[in-house]
Amino acid sequence: MSRPGIRRIVVIAVVLLGLCGIAFAAIAYRPAIARVTRPDPRQFDPALVARGANLARLGNCVSCHQAAGGRPYVGGYPIKTPFGTIYGSNITPDSATGIGSWSPAAFRRAMREGVGRDGSHLYPAFPYTHYAGVADGDVDALYAFLMTRPAVRAVPPANRMIPPLGFRPLLAGWKLLFFDPQPVVADPRQSAAWNRGRYIGETLAHCTACHSPRGLLQQEKRGDRAYDGGWSGGWYAPPINARSPAVRAWTVERLDAYFRTGLSTAHAAAAGPMGPVTYNLARAEPADVRAMATYYAWQMRAAPAARAEPRLPDRRALAGQRHPEGARLYDGACAVCHEPGAAMMVAGRPALPLGTPLHEANPRDTIQVILKGLKPPVAPRGPYMPAFADALDDRQVAEIVAYLQARHGTGPAWPDLETDVAAARKEGE
Ligand code: HEC
Ligand code: HEC
Ligand code: HEC
Known part of the structure; x- marks a missing residue:
């Protein structure tokens, strides 16, 4: 190509780039809004x-x-x-x-x-x-x-x-x-409580921010992927739709109790990043919290547990044979609270296999609860579990998790537990 020809192409490219820059600046530009004196x-x-x-x-x-x-x-x-x-x-x-x-x-x-x-x-x-x-x-x-x-x-x-x-x-x-905000339009076929619950849950309470999967640029997946499970601070926020892995139905009553007290006696306590969510909901208007329970029970109406709660296995002997070290560590560190007949169980706390973590698609929440423990979610007193991050090494935590899943789990065995324990230590809060 002749030199003037190349020069022309370069000039056109520079002009186009400049125009793109100007167009982008025009899209990105937002004016400042004048300062006011602080309102009385x-x-x-x-x-x-x-x-x-x-x-x-x-x-x-x-x-x-x-x-x-x-x-x-x-x-x-x-x-x-x-x-x-x-x-x-x-x-x-x-x-x-x-x-x-x-x-x-x-x-x-x-x-x-x-x-x-x-x-x-x-x-x-x-x-x-x-x-x-x-x-x-x-x-x-x-x-x-x-x-x-x-x-x-x-x-x-x-x-x-x-x-x-x-x-x-x-x-x-x-x-x-x-960013394509859609107004929440009331659905006249549903009750006032359902509509109120949806409005709060989808807007202010931003429940999908943790409970929906995200794409490469951190955008939330929507449509039929909404509430399919996501990640937050190194914890897994499980699906809360028809794909909920819970083994007990999430009814309006149970959700209401979970949101207001941080504990569903039919499931477990709110651990990790869900703890602060319940801390705040416990202090909100009870009618609004109940409305959210109404909406989210509806979201999970087609989940397996909503149709029939399974009989939960307790393969204690078999799990002990497969994971003897996990069984020994569990008996030493965990059984005092979690084994049937322990004081905490007798006081009416949910049994370990009723909680969703052991039935999730990945071991992350089970691992995090063991590493970080559980602070009473909503009040100074309440469900409490000590953290074992310093007392147990990665292999020991992996052994206990393998033992618990073999004993109580309802899904396929989790692979690479030790790797995930190491990752959970780094990512978790
Ligand atoms: C999940 C975390 C999160 C929650 C929940 C949250 N915020 Fe924020 N907010 C942030 C972060 C992070 C920033 C700063 C963003 C940035 O630097 O670009 C911010 C910025 C803001 C700002 C702009 C302040 C400034 O100086 O630019 C306002 C106003 C605000 N938040 C109000 C609220 C209100 C009101 C609520 C509750 C209804 C709320 N935020 C809940 C994380 C949050
Ligand atoms: C900051 C992240 C975050 C936000 C926001 C959040 N969640 Fe969660 N949620 C989690 C995590 C993590 C878990 C798993 C905790 C555990 O295993 O104890 C969880 C657990 C739950 C569970 C228990 C599920 C089960 O089967 O055990 C329900 C129900 C739930 N969330 C509903 C909600 C609703 C409704 C909202 C909106 C008000 C919400 N969450 C907002 C992170 C979050
Ligand atoms: C001081 C008592 C205590 C000890 C010791 C303890 N836990 Fe917990 N754990 C709790 C409480 C309280 C909860 C919250 C749920 C509840 O009330 O059942 C919980 C919740 C859990 C959960 C998540 C919720 C569920 O039900 O699925 C897992 C998993 C768990 N514990 C495993 C362990 C393991 C493994 C050990 C030993 C390394 C252990 N815990 C030691 C008190 C304890």
Whole structure:
């Protein structure tokens, strides 16, 4: 090709690239919204503030906006993603470091579109993909609630993202691909409680954020993959739809008890990241929690256990022969609480095989419960299990898990247990 010909191609390529850049900048650009002086907390109607408090609990806001040992809504809680660590922001009404200078419009835009007051795009680790469906009045109630919290001056640690993902305008591309908020339209064929439960569960409570699988760019799978099971902080959030592996039916009553107390005596206690969810639900309006129980019992209405609860095997002798070391360790460390006849069992706690972890597609929750133990989910007293991460090595944990699955499991044997114990130690919180 002649030199002028090459030059022309280069010029065209540069012009096209420039045009793409301008188009992208136009898509990514969001204006800043002017600062306001912090609204006087006394101007908010106490009824609106109380409504916002309930919504904040249903929305689990504090889980990501409070660091370990820190104060509520001050932020600093690390959220680990495959692309880096993102810290929850300070959402107290401090004007310099929190959202004190945000107008209602700026707050609404953040909740609905994932855009900060200054116009920068926010990471979807902040579940605005769900909050986009929250009704106007509810967003305003949340604003009133947050604006009447104590203002705390504090800057959370800076995010640590894999380059170039620290460059926020790139998030506009992610939104273009995956952010397509759909309003939750009431279904007139269902009850008021079902519709209320669906509205809360699908928007504020963002249950799919953990319970749905995610794609390569962390987008949630939707449609018939919704509620098919997902991952959170090194734990597995099992399917809560027709594919639920639970061996006891999740009825409205049982879900209601699980959400409000962190324990279903027909199943088990809420462990890992589900613990804080129940902690907040325990403090929300009981009617709203009951509505969610109604909706999620319906989600699981076609699960195997909803049709017929299986008779659970106890292959104690056989499992002991196959995994003698696991049996010995279990008898030494676990039987005191979990063996039929133990004081805890006699007091009315669910037997080990009733819990879903031993029946899940992967061993992760069983491993994590052993490594991390279980804090009482909703109150200072409640179901408690000590952590064994320091007392047992990877091989010993794997032995116990193999023994328990051989004894009680209903699915195929889990392979590579030791590898998964090592991974669980690294990933888990
Ligand atoms: C799963 C974790 C999570 C939950 C739950 C959560 N947030 Fe956040 N939120 C974040 C993260 C992370 C950021 C910072 C995002 C960023 O830096 O791009 C954030 C940012 C925000 C911001 C923008 C603040 C700023 O300075 O840019 C607001 C406002 C906010 N959250 C409000 C809420 C409210 C209200 C709730 C409850 C209804 C809530 N969040 C629940 C993780 C969460
Ligand atoms: C932060 C992540 C996270 C969020 C948000 C979350 N879950 Fe979970 N959930 C989990 C994990 C992890 C487990 C497994 C815990 C265990 O084994 O004790 C779980 C367990 C459950 C179970 C027990 C299932 C079984 O068969 O044992 C139910 C029911 C449930 N979640 C419902 C919900 C609902 C409804 C919501 C929305 C209000 C929700 N979850 C929000 C992480 C989450
Ligand atoms: C101090 C008593 C105590 C000890 C010791 C203990 N656990 Fe637990 N464990 C609990 C409690 C309480 C729960 C919550 C559920 C319940 O109440 O049944 C639980 C839950 C579990 C669960 C998940 C829920 C389920 O029912 O499937 C598994 C798995 C488990 N324990 C395994 C073990 C193993 C393995 C050991 C020994 C290494 C052990 N536990 C030692 C008290 C204990």
